[in-house]
Amino acid sequence: MAKTTAARGRDLDRGGLSDEQLVAMLRNMLLQRQLDNRGFQLNRQGKIPFALGSEGHEAVQAGAAMAFERGRDVLAPYYRDLGLALGVGMSPFEILSSLFARQTDRSMGRQFPNHYTNHDLGVMSISSIIAGHCTHAVGVAAAFKYRGESGRAVLCTTGEGATSQGEWHESVNYAAVHGLPIVFLVQNNEWAISTPQDMQMKVANVADKAPGYGLPGVVCDGFSPIATYRVMHEALERAHAGGGPTIVEAKCYRFLSHSTDDDDRTYRSRDAIEERRKLDPVPRFEQALIEAGVIDEALAKRLKQDVLRETNEATDAAEAQPYPTAESLYTNVVAGDYKPWQD
Numbered sequence: 001m002a003k004t005t006a007a008r009g010r011d012l013d014r015g016g017l018s019d020e021q022l023v024a025m026l027r028n029m030l031l032q033r034q035l036d037n038r039g040f041q042l043n044r045q046g047k048i049p050f051a052l053g054s055e056g057h058e059a060v061q062a063g064a065a066m067a068f069e070r071g072r073d074v075l076a077p078y079y080r081d082l083g084l085a086l087g088v089g090m091s092p093f094e095i096l097s098s099l100f101a102r103q104t105d106r107s108m109g110r111q112f113p114n115h116y117t118n119h120d121l122g123v124m125s126i127s128s129i130i131a132g133h134c135t136h137a138v139g140v141a142a143a144f145k146y147r148g149e150s151g152r153a154v155l156c157t158t159g160e161g162a163t164s165q166g167e168w169h170e171s172v173n174y175a176a177v178h179g180l181p182i183v184f185l186v187q188n189n190e191w192a193i194s195t196p197q198d199m200q201m202k203v204a205n206v207a208d209k210a211p212g213y214g215l216p217g218v219v220c221d222g223f224s225p226i227a228t229y230r231v232m233h234e235a236l237e238r239a240h241a242g243g244g245p246t247i248v249e250a251k252c253y254r255f256l257s258h259s260t261d262d263d264d265r266t267y268r269s270r271d272a273i274e275e276r277r278k279l280d281p282v283p284r285f286e287q288a289l290i291e292a293g294v295i296d297e298a299l300a301k302r303l304k305q306d307v308l309r310e311t312n313e314a315t316d317a318a319e320a321q322p323y324p325t326a327e328s329l330y331t332n333v334v335a336g337d338y339k340p341w342q343d
């Protein structure tokens with residue numbers, strides 16, 4: 001670490017975070033970017049069938065992960081949550097095991113690629129059914145309340161497109177009525193595949209929907225990890241303390257195509273993307289930490305070398321793993337010894 005918290009350069013509104021936490025957020029963002037690229041590269045090399053990118057979501061996810069209480073909170077992620085998964089403790093090897101569909105993947109390669117999970121870390125399995133996981137997330141929050149497990153909360157994430165789904169409305173409404181400990185984080189990247197926000201809703205902000213459920217709705221700058229951390233920390237603390245749900249909308253952007261299966265040149269201009277790239281949160285946060293004296297150029301360089309090395313090692317290690325065996329086909333399908341296919 002370059003300097004202690006006391007020795008400051010240019011002022012940085014750090015949201016109460018220490019140098020170590022700020023650097024951890026930057027490292028998370030750099031690793032997200034590296035792993036995102038790796039997923040697209042491996043797909044183009046014909047080594048994996050599918051990848052999704054979180055480019056443009058790095059700051060939201062680094063900030064939200066920093067607010068997540070490991071060991072207590074549960075994450076109900078969606079498919080674009082690489083940085084949240086990493087930020088709550090998942091490793092690049094686990095992510096790549098999912099992309100390569102190897103035996104070392106927690107779902108043993110049976111889930112859709114990029115749909116990782118980690119029960120021990122409180123990361124629920126990802127559902128490809130848009131907003132389908134919101135009902136599951138609310139179920140977990142209801143269980144926390146029912147069992148009197150105070151101090152625990154669920155972080156349920158979606159894109160803005162998902163807020164048009166019935167399950168999202170039902171989940172938010174139920175959570176509001178029952179005062180459940182849950183935060184609905186909406187990562188508004190302006191696009192739902194080829195559908196822009198204004199074809200999705202008549203309100204300017206997703207957070208504007210919150211009063212309709214009797215909930216607080218907060219908009220934050222999703223290009224700033226510190227701004228996102230601040231809002232998410234407050235919302236999760238509210239949930240931990242029995243104050244009920246919050247809808248947080250983090251404004252960000254999707255720099256890449258929806259997935260490796262999508263060609264976004266058919267529905268949006270390169271100029272629009274270039275314009276947004278000027279606000280790219282990764283180099284901006286790196287620069288802000290350098291200017292504030294939290295890190296120096298040399299450390300920034302080392303961090304980038306470090307995440308590249310980590311990504312390369314994890315890629316080689318995951319690729320070398322075996323596929324699940326045919327005999328394991330029924331493993332983890334039904335709990336306990338019950339084997340309906342044998343009766």
Ligand SMILES: Cc1ncc(C[n+]2csc(CCOP(=O)(O)OP(=O)(O)O)c2C)c(N)n1
Pocket residue numbers: 080128129130158159160161162163189191192193254258
């Ligand atoms: C119920 C359902 N309808 C449609 C789809 C196809 N689909 C996959 S991702 C997606 C867009 C979702 O957009 P958004 O919620 O804004 O998240 P983003 O991908 O932009 O992060 C759609 C329509 C699906 N998976 N499930």
